[in-house]
Amino acid sequence: MIRFENVTKRYRGTSKPALNGVDFEVQRGEFVFLVGASGSGKSSCLRLILREDIPSQGRVVVLGRDLRRVASRKVPYFRRNIGSVFQDFRLLPTKTVFQNVAFSLQVIGSSRGFIHQAVPEALALVGLAGKEKRLPHELSGGEQQRVAIARALVNRPQVLLADEPTGNLDPATSVDIMQLLARINASGTTVLMATHEAAFVDQMQRRVIELRGGEMVRDERHGGYGDTSSIPRLQPQQERGAAAVAALTEVIELQKEIAADSQAPVPPVAAQPAVAPQPAAPDAAPVTPPQAPAPQAAPTAAPAPAAPRPTEADDLSLDALGVADRLGLEGPGEEVGPTR
Numbered sequence: 452m453i454r455f456e457n458v459t460k461r462y463r464g465t466s467k468p469a470l471n472g473v474d475f476e477v478q479r480g481e482f483v484f485l486v487g488a489s490g491s492g493k494s495s496c497l498r499l500i501l502r503e504d505i506p507s508q509g510r511v512v513v514l515g516r517d518l519r520r521v522a523s524r525k526v527p528y529f530r531r532n533i534g535s536v537f538q539d540f541r542l543l544p545t546k547t548v549f550q551n552v553a554f555s556l557q558v559i560g561s562s563r564g565f566i567h568q569a570v571p572e573a574l575a576l577v578g579l580a581g582k583e584k585r586l587p588h589e590l591s592g593g594e595q596q597r598v599a600i601a602r603a604l605v606n607r608p609q610v611l612l613a614d615e616p617t618g619n620l621d622p623a624t625s626v627d628i629m630q631l632l633a634r635i636n637a638s639g640t641t642v643l644m645a646t647h648e649a650a651f652v653d654q655m656q657r658r659v660i661e662l663r664g665g666e667m668v669r670d671e672r673h674g675g676y677g678d679t680s681s682i683p684r685l686q687p688q689q690e691r692g693a694a695a696v697a698a699l700t701e702v703i704e705l706q707k708e709i710a711a712d713s714q715a716p717v718p719p720v721a722a723q724p725a726v727a728p729q730p731a732a733p734d735a736a737p738v739t740p741p742q743a744p745a746p747q748a749a750p751t752a753a754p755a756p757a758a759p760r761p762t763e764a765d766d767l768s769l770d771a772l773g774v775a776d777r778l779g780l781e782g783p784g785e786e787v788g789p790t791r
């Protein structure tokens with residue numbers, strides 16, 4: 452489904468490659484965490500899969516297509532098979548929740564009838580039924596990310612790429628988003644997620660691909676995050692609120708229990724041969740909620756940290772937002788790839 456063949460990526464003006472000889476294959480239905488310190492090459496990988504960039508050497512093959520051979524004018528159509536969500540949500544600030552999700556379908560010429568069926572389904576899937584008329588700034592950060600996930604999924608893509616999807620969210624809300632992503636994967640969508648969230652990676656025990664300095668140093672079938680020494684921000688911060696701190700603490704406790712139960716030695720973070728591709732795992736364990744107290748049940752809890760609000764002027768063009776292009780939504784055109 453996604454194959455990197457000895458991929459090297461050198462950015463202009465840099466001496467060291469961002470990716471160096473990276474080789475891996477992701478099978479249909481897998482949930483894969485892409486981990487590594489800041490600057491290790493995670494986003495570069497995702498950009499290559501989205502055909503926002505091409506490798507300097509090697510091949511990236513997605514859904515059977517060598518992306519170097521996908522003509523620029525066909526890139527938007529190729530991207531329709533790939534949903535993507537980002538740390539900063541990238542919603543259209545002047546559009547309602549319904550319109551944000553419907554936009555994906557309108558641009559590809561879906562009928563009104565289909566849009567009015569598919570959008571509510573996508574919003575129900577992410578738990579936002581009833582919030583169709585809200586504007587993004589009237590939603591919490593977690594709700595905004597849910598809208599972004601609904602928008603990514605409304606086209607029924609085969610692959611969902613998530614680049615730090617919980618990076619702007621408090622720990623309790625992050626748990627909800629991780630559960631949602633696990634459910635989406637359990638229904639058959641391949642998920643590739645770049646993250647620094649060690650607790651979730653450890654807890655979910657899915658496939659982990661680790662990059663270090665642009666090189667793949669680990670590809671583990673049921674892995675944990677590995678070395679967290681470079682991630683000081685995972686420490687609970689008092690100002691994040693009691694509910695959020697409790698949620699993170701419980702995730703960490705659960706992670707310890709899982710580690711104790713398995714009594715398995717922690718695998719060394721060292722170069723290992725790539726594991727055989729893992730088949731779809733519909734029975735894969737869902738994220739175990741850490742029974743985080745609901746924010747309203749904790750009256751002393753501080754409000755969740757303000758999610759980044761769209762600051763663009765109301766009349767900002769879609770091109771300037773970069774939304775249509777990244778979502779594969781430019782203009783009408785033929786399908787170039789398989790859809791479910």
Ligand SMILES: Nc1ncnc2c1ncn2[C@@H]1O[C@H](COP(=O)(O)OP(=O)(O)OP(=O)(O)O)[C@@H](O)[C@H]1O
Nearest residue numbers: 462463465469487488489490491492493494495496
């Ligand atoms: N457009 C670019 N031009 C030059 N160098 C770049 C460009 N994009 C990324 N890099 C460099 O490539 C390397 C990998 O960056 P990348 O964004 O892929 O890392 P990352 O693992 O996603 O980091 P983070 O976790 O901070 O998002 C870094 O050294 C970065 O500075």
